[in-house]
Amino acid sequence: MNNYLKLINKNIGIHFKYNLNLYKNVILAKKFNINAFSFFIGNPLKWNKNFNIKDIYKFNNLCKKFNINNNYIIPHSSYLINLGSPIQNKLLKSINLLKQEIYICNKLKLKLINLHLGNHLNLITENKCIENIINSLNFIIKNTKNVILVLENSAGNGNYIGYNLDQINDIILSIKDKSRIGVCIDTGHAFASGYDLRSFNSCDIFFDYFDKKIGFCYLKAIHLNGSRCKYFSKKDKHSSLLNSFLGNNIFYWIMRNNNFNNIPIILETSNPNLWLSEINWLYSI
Numbered sequence: 208m209n210n211y212l213k214l215i216n217k218n219i220g221i222h223f224k225y226n227l228n229l230y231k232n233v234i235l236a237k238k239f240n241i242n243a244f245s246f247f248i249g250n251p252l253k254w255n256k257n258f259n260i261k262d263i264y265k266f267n268n269l270c271k272k273f274n275i276n277n278n279y280i281i282p283h284s285s286y287l288i289n290l291g292s293p294i295q296n297k298l299l300k301s302i303n304l305l306k307q308e309i310y311i312c313n314k315l316k317l318k319l320i321n322l323h324l325g326n327h328l329n330l331i332t333e334n335k336c337i338e339n340i341i342n343s344l345n346f347i348i349k350n351t352k353n354v355i356l357v358l359e360n361s362a363g364n365g366n367y368i369g370y371n372l373d374q375i376n377d378i379i380l381s382i383k384d385k386s387r388i389g390v391c392i393d394t395g396h397a398f399a400s401g402y403d404l405r406s407f408n409s410c411d412i413f414f415d416y417f418d419k420k421i422g423f424c425y426l427k428a429i430h431l432n433g434s435r436c437k438y439f440s441k442k443d444k445h446s447s448l449l450n451s452f453l454g455n456n457i458f459y460w461i462m463r464n465n466n467f468n469n470i471p472i473i474l475e476t477s478n479p480n481l482w483l484s485e486i487n488w489l490y491s492i
């Protein structure tokens with residue numbers, strides 16, 4: 208029963224669209240009065256990134272000035288990164304780009320980075336793709352410092368890996384330095400990939416399985432999303448929280464459960480005009 212008591216140790220934030228200047232994300236966080244947020248370190252659709260030391264300096268200063276706790280800031284890595292790519296030069300470019308983004312995270316004094324697992328592009332088997340992902344992650348962890356690589360579950364769309372907890376667990380089991388690996392559960396993706404989260408009972412079943420298979424110690428972030436598509440649609444279509452095939456129960460369940468305290472809970476919902484009311488609603492339930 209204790210798990211269902213209303214608790215206040217929740218850090219709800221927003222994923223901001225791409226800003227050329229990193230520091231502008233901190234200004235937005237202040238505007239929304241949140242201490243958790245997510246953002247793109249560079250243009251998510253470009254390989255080449257130019258980082259500006261002044262921008263990093265401003266980001267750090269503003270976090271300090273606004274008293275924003277770095278523990279709840281989780282950048283989203285570039286969409287181009289595919290750590291399971293069957294194409295050798297794309298795989299190398301992906302590894303290099305993620306290393307670069309982790310380097311910037313360290314400069315920004317951030318501890319987490321969110322990433323999609325990878326895509327086999329229908330050119331190799333899922334198992335071979337998972338092997339590429341494991342090798343890429345181990346190499347990147349060995350050649351970077353501090354930051355925890357947070358793997359996000361996929362909606363089961365296209366040829367993306369990570370549409371079930373078993374695949375994510377297989378990857379974690381093969382990571383040599385487990386202090387540098389974590390998981391982000393996206394509610395909309397889980398629903399689309401075939402995990403029913405529409406009732407308290409189904410939420411219990413899903414997160415019990417998560418705890419047994421992977422463990423809450425690896426849960427480093429949550430993406431709160433509704434779904435514009437039906438259960439098991441295998442489509443990645445985010446919606447607002449309160450107008451979705453997913454329903455509302457999952458959000459009550461997360462807000463009243465101790466296991467989601469002290470991690471960033473990030474809205475990736477589709478309508479920025481609703482963000483404030485969605486946050487207020489979550490804190491009210």
Ligand SMILES: [Zn+2]
Binds near residue numbers: 359393430475
């Ligand atoms: Zn997400």
